[in-house]
Amino acid sequence: MIRTEELLLNVGPQHPSTHGVFRIIVKLDGEVITEATPVMGYLHRGTEKLAEDLNYTQIIPYTDRMDYVSAMTTNYVLCHGVEKMMGLEVPERAEFMRLIVMELQRIASHLVWWGTYLLDIGAMSPFLFAFRDREIIINLFNELCGARLTYNYMRVGGVKWDAPVGWIDKVREFIPYMESKLDEYHRLVSGNEIFLARIRGVGAYDAQTAIDYGLSGANLRSTGVDWDLRKAKPYSIYNRFEFDVPLGKNGDCYDRYLIRLEEIRQSLRILKQAVEQFPSSGDVMGKVPRVIRPPAGELYVGIESPRGEIGVHIVSKGKAEPYRLKFRRPSFVNLQILPKLLVGETMTNLITILGGIDIVVGEVDC
Amino acid sequence: MKGLLKGLGVTLKSLTDKKVTTSYPDVPITMPDRYRGIQHFEPDKCIVCNQCARICPTECITLTGKANPDPEKKGKVIDTYDINFEICILCDLCTEVCPTEAIVMTGNFELASYSRDELFKDLKWLDDNNSNVRQDNNNIGAPAAAKGGAK
Amino acid sequence: MSDEKEKELEQSAEPKSEEAAPAEAAPAEATPAAAEATPKPAAESAPSAPAAPAVDPEREAKLKAAAEARAARAAAKAAAEAGGEAPAAAAPAGAGGEVDPEKAAKIAAAAEARAARAAAKAAAEGGEAAPAEPKPPSPKQPQLDEAAALIRASVAEDAIEEAYINELNDHMPTLVIRADRLVEACRLLKTRTGQDYTYLRNVSGVDYETHLEVVYHLVSLNSKNELAVKVKTNREQPGIPSVVPVWETANWNEREIYDLLGIDFPGHPDLRRIMMPDDWVGHPLRKDYVPLDPEV
Numbered sequence: 001m002i003r004t005e006e007l008l009l010n011v012g013p014q015h016p017s018t019h020g021v022f023r024i025i026v027k028l029d030g031e032v033i034t035e036a037t038p039v040m041g042y043l044h045r046g047t048e049k050l051a052e053d054l055n056y057t058q059i060i061p062y063t064d065r066m067d068y069v070s071a072m073t074t075n076y077v078l079c080h081g082v083e084k085m086m087g088l089e090v091p092e093r094a095e096f097m098r099l100i101v102m103e104l105q106r107i108a109s110h111l112v113w114w115g116t117y118l119l120d121i122g123a124m125s126p127f128l129f130a131f132r133d134r135e136i137i138i139n140l141f142n143e144l145c146g147a148r149l150t151y152n153y154m155r156v157g158g159v160k161w162d163a164p165v166g167w168i169d170k171v172r173e174f175i176p177y178m179e180s181k182l183d184e185y186h187r188l189v190s191g192n193e194i195f196l197a198r199i200r201g202v203g204a205y206d207a208q209t210a211i212d213y214g215l216s217g218a219n220l221r222s223t224g225v226d227w228d229l230r231k232a233k234p235y236s237i238y239n240r241f242e243f244d245v246p247l248g249k250n251g252d253c254y255d256r257y258l259i260r261l262e263e264i265r266q267s268l269r270i271l272k273q274a275v276e277q278f279p280s281s282g283d284v285m286g287k288v289p290r291v292i293r294p295p296a297g298e299l300y301v302g303i304e305s306p307r308g309e310i311g312v313h314i315v316s317k318g319k320a321e322p323y324r325l326k327f328r329r330p331s332f333v334n335l336q337i338l339p340k341l342l343v344g345e346t347m348t349n350l351i352t353i354l355g356g357i358d359i360v361v362g363e364v365d366c
Numbered sequence: 367m368k369g370l371l372k373g374l375g376v377t378l379k380s381l382t383d384k385k386v387t388t389s390y391p392d393v394p395i396t397m398p399d400r401y402r403g404i405q406h407f408e409p410d411k412c413i414v415c416n417q418c419a420r421i422c423p424t425e426c427i428t429l430t431g432k433a434n435p436d437p438e439k440k441g442k443v444i445d446t447y448d449i450n451f452e453i454c455i456l457c458d459l460c461t462e463v464c465p466t467e468a469i470v471m472t473g474n475f476e477l478a479s480y481s482r483d484e485l486f487k488d489l490k491w492l493d494d495n496n497s498n499v500r501q502d503n504n505n506i507g508a509p510a511a512a513k514g515g516a517k
Numbered sequence: 518m519s520d521e522k523e524k525e526l527e528q529s530a531e532p533k534s535e536e537a538a539p540a541e542a543a544p545a546e547a548t549p550a551a552a553e554a555t556p557k558p559a560a561e562s563a564p565s566a567p568a569a570p571a572v573d574p575e576r577e578a579k580l581k582a583a584a585e586a587r588a589a590r591a592a593a594k595a596a597a598e599a600g601g602e603a604p605a606a607a608a609p610a611g612a613g614g615e616v617d618p619e620k621a622a623k624i625a626a627a628a629e630a631r632a633a634r635a636a637a638k639a640a641a642e643g644g645e646a647a648p649a650e651p652k653p654p655s656p657k658q659p660q661l662d663e664a665a666a667l668i669r670a671s672v673a674e675d676a677i678e679e680a681y682i683n684e685l686n687d688h689m690p691t692l693v694i695r696a697d698r699l700v701e702a703c704r705l706l707k708t709r710t711g712q713d714y715t716y717l718r719n720v721s722g723v724d725y726e727t728h729l730e731v732v733y734h735l736v737s738l739n740s741k742n743e744l745a746v747k748v749k750t751n752r753e754q755p756g757i758p759s760v761v762p763v764w765e766t767a768n769w770n771e772r773e774i775y776d777l778l779g780i781d782f783p784g785h786p787d788l789r790r791i792m793m794p795d796d797w798v799g800h801p802l803r804k805d806y807v808p809l810d811p812e813v
Contacts, residue, residue: 041792048777049802058423061457084687125377132386139398146400146471146500152457160462161400164502188376191369211715211738214766227716227738299686300719300734300745313721313732326721336769365792 006034009347013042017120017351020361026342026350033350036342038335043365051325056082056156056292059325064150066327067363069112072098072105073305075154077327080235081301081312082156085294093282094158095237100171100274101144101153102236103267107178108137109306110260117257117355118189121198126189133181140170156292158285172275175268182264190261196254203341203353204252213337216330217308218263219357222248222255229304241273253356260358263306293320300328307331307358327366331359397473399502402458404474406499407447407492411468414442418460418469426450427460447489452482461503473498655682660742661690664712668694668702677702683745691745696757699748700784703763706735706744713737714744717764722774724804729755729780733767750780759785777802 011024018024021042027035047066051059056078063078064071076098083090090098115130138148145153145161153160189195207223220227228245230238246262248255296318302311308330315324334357341353388395397403414431427449431442461470472495479485487495655661665680679693694702706714714735723730733746748757759782760767771782772791779800782788790797798809 041794044792046801054423057459058421061423061455061459129380135386142401143398144400146402146458147456150455164400184376188373192373193367193369196369212765214717214764225738232741297683297686300689302718309718311719313719313734315723324721324723328719332769333766336766
């Protein structure tokens with residue numbers, strides 16, 4: 001007779017579909033997973049420990065490198081936390097620049113997610129389309145702050161650079177272009193029968209599980225829970241703009257897919273309004289003391305990054321360096337549900353589910 | 367089936383789109399003015415205030431100064447200035463705090479080398495690196511800060 | 518000063534102008550009633566009062582204003598219900614019974630405790646407790662009091678070591694809870710109606726040089742209220758019961774704190790290192806961490 005054994009497979013740290021150096025030890029019975037254990041820490045760079053020796057402006061380049069796909073939101077959460085602690089006022093033009101940049105970043109991040117997710121599932125062309133469009137956004141950022149990926153753009157009290165001449169017009173032109181591309185992407189992929197068969201009903205969980213596991217972002221909203229920090233706890237000037245928060249029903253990968261694409265559309269909507277209301281003059285940096293010293297105390301603040309809730313917990317003793325700086329990273333928390341979702345799934349669905357959670361390993365490991 | 371055909375239609379239509387690829391090594395890329403490439407250093411402007419070394423998050427700048435050889439002038443003159451390019455993260459904070467714009471970024475990003483020794487940039491190299499020097503520095507540390515073009 | 522107190526009372530929502538006059542008499546009434554009927558909360562709140570954080574004079578004035586407003590209400594209720602202690606004692610027994618008298622009794626108990634504490638402090642400090650402009654009571658103070666009273670009543674009288682408002686952080690109510698009562702208190706915070714903090718946002722460990730601390734940040738998805746819970750532990754044998762049975766999301770967060778700070782979490786399903794390699798010695802995020810092998 002045939003003797004079957006359980007196979008221990010290492011979806012190893014070097015793998016094109018794990019979105020970074022991330023390892024899953026999988027126990028297989030044939031093709032069905034019986035147990036999955038994620039192992040991480042391959043990209044742990046000790047940002048939190050380093051931050052205890054650096055002052056806040058010096059930490060900002062480090063935050064870029066944590067969630068490198070969505071660096072602007074990570075920059076922002078640190079600056080926002082320190083500004084709240086010190087009670088600083090950010091000038092309006094700076095707030096607009098921040099919002100425009102964060103929404104562009106959200107679109108760029110979702111494009112990366114879309115392209116790589118479909119690449120993992122097996123489709124090659126959406127990847128190239130997504131990166132072509134992301135290249136436009138990256139070039140806009142390049143013109144704005146001089147870097148394509150690690151921007152170091154936000155400062156405590158404002159932003160570093162003002163928009164160069166003609167930049168806002170370029171953003172304005174980008175919006176209808178991206179809207180037409182988004183429709184094209186839907187035509188390309190969202191109706192594709194093979195794609196639907198692979199993704200519908202996969203990795204489903206209900207709202208109570210999602211809340212218990214502390215999921216955030218599209219992972220939480222795919223179950224129908226209406227929790228978007230831009231609306232629930234508004235920060236920056238989000239309360240001036242109208243936008244919807246897409247919600248799902250079943251909590252499966254297909255809902256997350258549709259929600260993220262719809263979030264691109266809503267981001268374009270916010271951008272359109274922001275570009276209309278952009279103040280024509282103003283400072284981009286508020287009145288900030290020479291040395292940034294938040295008063296003693298602690299603070300936790302969270303904002304909505306493309307992956308979920310990114311938060312920073314600052315404990316300060318009144319010095320120029322933080323006493324303890326802890327980042328609440330969405331990818332880290334969202335990944336906890338992976339072992340639970342994978343039990344009973346096939347190996348092919350492992351990649352689908354992992355991609356649907358949208359992790360960036362730089363953030364998982366901090 | 368219908369979804370597949372629609373998708374195929376999109377793919378075929380993109381055959382007629384404008385090409386966005388560039389043939390990079392043959393056609394050089396010029397970065398926008400604000401691009402943060404390797405630094406350019408002008409020793410004459412440096413007043414050895416040490417701000418750049420202090421603000422560097424990775425502590426990759428080491429510099430020493432010596433007393434001004436001209437006995438009438440006060441202040442220090444730069445003697446050695448090294449950037450350990452292995453750990454420089456091109457964050458631009460050093461140019462932000464320099465009061466005299468002695469150190470500025472350039473647009474040079476093709477910096478791969480065959481040995482690690484070449485990555486330790488000294489004063490001479492940084493001084494010679496004067497192509498594509500960035501014009502718009504938005505120097506918050508400089509007294510008369512020239513801000514970038516507002517709309 | 519007394520005019521100001523009356524003005525405070527008139528400005529707060531409930532007491533009408535007729536109550537302003539007996540309000541002067543009410544603290545005197547409430548104090549002996551509180552001293553007799555609730556010796557235990559007074560005794561435990563007195564040691565915790567000196568442990569209150571640094572914003573003392575303003576906080577005391579704020580507490581006093583809020584307490585006197587409540588004492589006015591509580592005195593009326595206490596007189597009617599023959600002492601606030603009896604319904605409060607009945608509250609743990611009746612889980613999920615009638616909400617209103619229970620809540621009112623808890624508020625009364627907390628108010629009496631506070632009035633006793635405020636009166637004791639006022640007697641101790643003489644007239645200096647109320648500065649020129651008393652700070653308005655924090656908008657989140659009622660939320661904090663409700664949570665604190667809930668835990669004091671249902672878990673244990675001394676479960677809460679400190680309860681204060683973190684003004685720096687948008688007035689976030691903060692409770693410092695004793696480690697051995699943590700899981701019960703958290704279960705209460707998660708499930709009791711009106712205090713359904715179902716979403717644990719963040720768990721961080723902090724190394725103060727004298728002790729270690731873990732902070733839990735909670736939010737309620739329905740009412741958008743926030744709460745922070747802190748637990749202290751010592752450095753030699755740090756251990757805090759795991760809240761994984763209450764919120765599953767604490768799982769990896771606690772593993773990370775164990776890995777980087779060395780705090781043990783008994784009750785955790787799978788406590789092992791998560792960021793550092795499995796055979797690493799030491800806990801890197803501690804302030805006194807010296808790498809065993811400084812190879813980097």
